[in-house]
Amino acid sequence: MKASELAALIGAELNGEDVEISSFSSIENISEGSLVAILGNKIPEDIYSSSAAAFLAKKGADVPAGKTYLFADDAELALVAAVNALYPKKHRDGVNPAAYVADSAIICENVFVDAFAYIGSRAKIGEGTEIHAGAVIGEDVEIGSGCIVYPNATIYDGCRLKDRVIVHSSAVIGGDGFGYYQKHGRNVKIPHIGSVILENDVEIGSGSCVDRGKFDNTVVGEGTKIDNQVQVAHNVKLGKHNILTGQAAIAGSSTTGDYVMIGARAGVSDHVNICSKVMLAAMAGVMSDIDKPGIYAGIPVTSRKGWMREIAYVRDLPNIVKRIKDLEKDKDA
Incomplete structure (x- = not known):
């Protein structure tokens, strides 16, 4: 599927070459010709030199130039639409x-x-x-x-x-x-x-x-x-x-x-x-x-x-008990 065609299907803006996109990949396991979503805060720089065909990102994202991007206002919903478009469900009857x-x-x-x-x-x-x-x-x-x-x-x-x-x-x-x-x-x-x-x-x-x-x-x-x-x-x-x-x-x-x-x-x-x-x-x-x-x-x-306060008190119980015992010793001294 051409990037321009996929962009139209998911309501995204194409930036870059109109490449062929054949699949969807996670950041951790990128396959050749795939679309990769870059939605997190920490994106490894080396993914931009991978064999991915294009990247899906939120409009306004700070990304390196020279790659093909599909920019969407709501990148999460665009991701769902992209996966559905690339892997259409086959209905039987x-x-x-x-x-x-x-x-x-x-x-x-x-x-x-x-x-x-x-x-x-x-x-x-x-x-x-x-x-x-x-x-x-x-x-x-x-x-x-x-x-x-x-x-x-x-x-x-x-x-x-x-x-x-x-x-x-x-x-x-x-x-x-x-x-x-x-x-x-x-x-x-x-x-x-x-x-x-x-x-x-x-x-x-x-x-x-x-x-x-x-x-x-x-x-x-x-x-x-x-x-x-x-x-x-x-x-x-x-x-x-x-x-x-x-x-x-x-x-x-x-x-x-x-x-x-x-x-x-x-x-x-x-x-x-x-x-x-x-x-x-x-x-x-x-x-x-x-x-x-x-x-x-x-x-x-x-x-x-x-x-969270209760948990903090429970975890501090050994120290609390020790302090109480020390106070009792001081009182008896």
């Missing part, structure tokens, strides 16, 4: 004969269903959606357009995925919530008759679980991205454009606002409400409502500044 599709299922145009996928009764699969090998789509499931359900993912009965939702391998959407009454010395399972709704542009990572609601629906808000091995329990309501990273867990009936970021292995207790624009550090523990935007850390959580 058609139903593999080895797949099972119930007679009452509705399959729209340009849908791909791979071998050994299962699509249950009255399921609806929207235009351009891909159902990969071994995926299970339960009865009465509704999947919108442009979705991808990767191999061996499971969508339980009655769940709804809106448009452009991605569910990665081995994720489970709509399994029973973990709810029991302890009666007469035994655990009595509470029926869960709610469902799961994944709004537009949601992505669910491999091995993650989003449980169905007890009586109401579990909802994952528009644009929210969930990493691998994350647990979202019954009746949880996640806001728009949240990010949940690996092994985070949110207990039942908790809610988040918009633009909430939850770090790896952080936990949120049940019936907790978290307002918008909150960031939870890795391994944070939330046991009560958070009603003020900010960065929180620790168990139970406190402000980042407060948590």
